[in-house]
Amino acid sequence: MSPQTFDYIIAGGGLAGLSLAHRINRSLLRDRRLLIIDREEKVANDHTWCFWSDADVGFEDIVFHRWKKLGFFTFDGEQLSLDIGSEGFEYRMVRASDFYSYVIPKLRDCPSVEFLTADILDIRDGEVETSKGNFEARKMVFDSVSVPGYDESRDHNLLQHFLGWNVETEEDAFDPSEAVLFDFRVQQIGECRFIYVLPVSPREALVEFTIFSGSLLEEEEYESNLKDHLENTLGLGEYRIIGRESGVIPMSDAVHDQRPSEKIVRIGTAGGWVKPSTGYSFKRSQQRTEAIVRALESDSPVPVFGSRWKNFLDSVLLDVLEKGTPPAAEVFERLFRRNPSDRVLRFLDEDASVSEDLRLMSTVELGPFTRSALLELARRIRK
Numbered sequence: 001m002s003p004q005t006f007d008y009i010i011a012g013g014g015l016a017g018l019s020l021a022h023r024i025n026r027s028l029l030r031d032r033r034l035l036i037i038d039r040e041e042k043v044a045n046d047h048t049w050c051f052w053s054d055a056d057v058g059f060e061d062i063v064f065h066r067w068k069k070l071g072f073f074t075f076d077g078e079q080l081s082l083d084i085g086s087e088g089f090e091y092r093m094v095r096a097s098d099f100y101s102y103v104i105p106k107l108r109d110c111p112s113v114e115f116l117t118a119d120i121l122d123i124r125d126g127e128v129e130t131s132k133g134n135f136e137a138r139k140m141v142f143d144s145v146s147v148p149g150y151d152e153s154r155d156h157n158l159l160q161h162f163l164g165w166n167v168e169t170e171e172d173a174f175d176p177s178e179a180v181l182f183d184f185r186v187q188q189i190g191e192c193r194f195i196y197v198l199p200v201s202p203r204e205a206l207v208e209f210t211i212f213s214g215s216l217l218e219e220e221e222y223e224s225n226l227k228d229h230l231e232n233t234l235g236l237g238e239y240r241i242i243g244r245e246s247g248v249i250p251m252s253d254a255v256h257d258q259r260p261s262e263k264i265v266r267i268g269t270a271g272g273w274v275k276p277s278t279g280y281s282f283k284r285s286q287q288r289t290e291a292i293v294r295a296l297e298s299d300s301p302v303p304v305f306g307s308r309w310k311n312f313l314d315s316v317l318l319d320v321l322e323k324g325t326p327p328a329a330e331v332f333e334r335l336f337r338r339n340p341s342d343r344v345l346r347f348l349d350e351d352a353s354v355s356e357d358l359r360l361m362s363t364v365e366l367g368p369f370t371r372s373a374l375l376e377l378a379r380r381i382r383k
């Protein structure tokens, strides 16, 4: 039997796949036959996506909470409060469950869109093999499932791994106007370890113990660090754990093959959309799916994303984080202390100009960063 044919197939209906489908469905391409394949029915609140922005990047209707201040605690316990609102920025939270229940019904209502719950077994040029048969794409397969192994020793391959608890307290304990991006009041043990706090009301917050390092911890270690922080550092009295989130995000400068063949475009983590030095990809997924749809509408080639300069800066930052000298807590403290916060946010988003990047880089500890930059240059020449 010949495979069923669609115009586009989206392999993996998670953040990138559904963001792309949503935009296709609202574009001139909405009549094209589209198949979305995922092994799961997406309903669970499996991610809490946050991002900073000074503009509308989409999904404004489902932003669950917004903060105009970002908090930072140094390793020595000094508190910095960054007023990003005065620079036009907000830190926003979108819950995956809201995202799925906003996007999926709209797609299901569209006669040209089909969903298939199946395991994707192989993706060949214009063809997807699944546990429920083979499907062909006349125009393109968008592949968000072929995530590389990140095991090349010549690359920097850190992991961002974390456990978070949604906690509810008996008394007011949190400031819902400020998200704490980095609380470094945690034993560092030669790694980058911090607590991330997203308060959504005075009595409820998502509190995450996060590490940038080469290997994962035992479950109990994440739990004991969280418990210690909640009880001893934050001094919460009675609290209940009402939800949990954990994850592992690649922080790698491996080169992703964004166009492995004529009819395959890799998107999302598989396409290298996760920013190596931060682990963020929500906002990029919106910007990049928008750019893809614009290209498809005008029959132009799908853009290849990323720039050598920004990749180079990521590699240098990853190298410094990997070496741990100076400690990550000092690197981030110095960045936020010596620069206006909008410059740091634009730098981390790759929205800054080269001269802005250089101004920011002039505020870091020059010795270790210069060493890492030279090593990185040599690595690139060898490659």
Ligand SMILES: Cc1cc2nc3c(=O)[nH]c(=O)nc-3n(C[C@H](O)[C@H](O)[C@H](O)COP(=O)(O)OP(=O)(O)OC[C@H]3O[C@@H](n4cnc5c(N)ncnc54)[C@H](O)[C@@H]3O)c2cc1C
Pocket: 011, 012, 013, 014, 015, 016, 017, 037, 038, 039, 040, 046, 047, 048, 049, 050, 051, 118, 119, 120, 121, 144, 145, 245, 246, 247, 248, 249, 267, 268, 269, 270, 274, 279, 280, 281, 282, 283
């Ligand atoms: C818990 C967590 C929290 C995060 N928080 C943030 C954040 O706050 N801000 C931010 O910018 N980034 C965040 N990230 C990073 C990143 O934004 C997410 O990982 C994001 O979901 C990546 O999008 P994606 O489409 O590449 O992958 P996913 O959203 O994971 O989508 C991939 C989809 O493919 C499906 N799939 C995979 N393999 C197969 C297969 N063989 N067959 C069928 N289906 C398959 C999966 O079921 C999944 O639905 C977070 C990551 C995690 C894990």
